Amino acid sequence: MWILVSLLFVLRYLIMAGIPFLVFYVIPGKKLQQAKIQENTPEAKKIGKEIFYSLITLFIYGSGIWFFTAWVQHGMTMHYNEISDYGAPYAILSFIMMVFLHDTYFYWTHRLIHHKSLFRYIHKVHHQFTNPTPWAAFSFHPFEAILSMGVIPIIIFCLPWHQYTLIAFISFMTLYDVYIHLGYDPRGLRIGSWQITPTDHNHHHQDARVNYGLYFSFWDQLMGTYKKYQKKRISKEIPVS
Numbered sequence: 001m002w003i004l005v006s007l008l009f010v011l012r013y014l015i016m017a018g019i020p021f022l023v024f025y026v027i028p029g030k031k032l033q034q035a036k037i038q039e040n041t042p043e044a045k046k047i048g049k050e051i052f053y054s055l056i057t058l059f060i061y062g063s064g065i066w067f068f069t070a071w072v073q074h075g076m077t078m079h080y081n082e083i084s085d086y087g088a089p090y091a092i093l094s095f096i097m098m099v100f101l102h103d104t105y106f107y108w109t110h111r112l113i114h115h116k117s118l119f120r121y122i123h124k125v126h127h128q129f130t131n132p133t134p135w136a137a138f139s140f141h142p143f144e145a146i147l148s149m150g151v152i153p154i155i156i157f158c159l160p161w162h163q164y165t166l167i168a169f170i171s172f173m174t175l176y177d178v179y180i181h182l183g184y185d186p187r188g189l190r191i192g193s194w195q196i197t198p199t200d201h202n203h204h205h206q207d208a209r210v211n212y213g214l215y216f217s218f219w220d221q222l223m224g225t226y227k228k229y230q231k232k233r234i235s236k237e238i239p240v241s
């Protein structure tokens with residue numbers, strides 16, 4: 001079953017990262033180059049590496065389904081069957097809570113793997129992509145892949161959850177992850193200044209001391225790690241030290 005689930009994750013990744021890649025990189029060719037956050041387009045070899053690491057991550061995520069189904073089947077989680085059990089407003093509220101919980105979990109685990117004793121063994125895999133494309137959304141070291149899954153047990157053990165809400169949250173997470181690695185920053189997708197944008201995260205890939213957040217900049221602002229760049233384009237790739 002885990003192979004089937006992994007293949008579904010891979011299919012979802014191919015669609016969710018593949019469509020933006022086609023729209024922003026392949027179809028317009030060089031026409032959109034001026035709008036790119038960084039001038040250069042990464043080499044095909046680098047993009048291949050992004051895909052390679054993402055596929056490993058997705059197979060790790062797929063194998064996590066074994067634990068997940070065992071916990072649910074044994075009634076250990078706070079799963080409920082019918083939306084009407086808690087009502088539609090709660091389903092929406094629980095989705096929002098999942099996003100906020102994940103944002104906090106991501107910020108602090110991200111800070112953890114930036115610690116100098118862990119960075120070069122684990123998180124450097126993700127930071128080798130200094131000019132990321134949508135394919136980099138899941139390009140992690142296997143340990144980081146496992147760590148990133150840790151938010152799921154927190155959610156399903158602490159929050160009453162419905163399967164549709166969880167699927168909506170996981171889909172949103174995937175889309176947002178693809179969005180911040182887009183390499184472009186479409187203005188139309190910006191909602192507010194509290195949002196982590198592709199420009200914010202693109203700078204994080206180059207300057208590993210700022211912009212650790214995923215969806216929101218709240219934690220970065222609170223902890224003094226937020227840096228808003230005025231310049232939209234970066235002239236050249238800056239290697240991570």
Ligand SMILES: [Zn+2]
Nearest residue numbers: 126181201205
């Ligand atoms: Zn990234």
Ligand SMILES: [Zn+2]
Nearest residue numbers: 110114123208
């Ligand atoms: Zn990082």
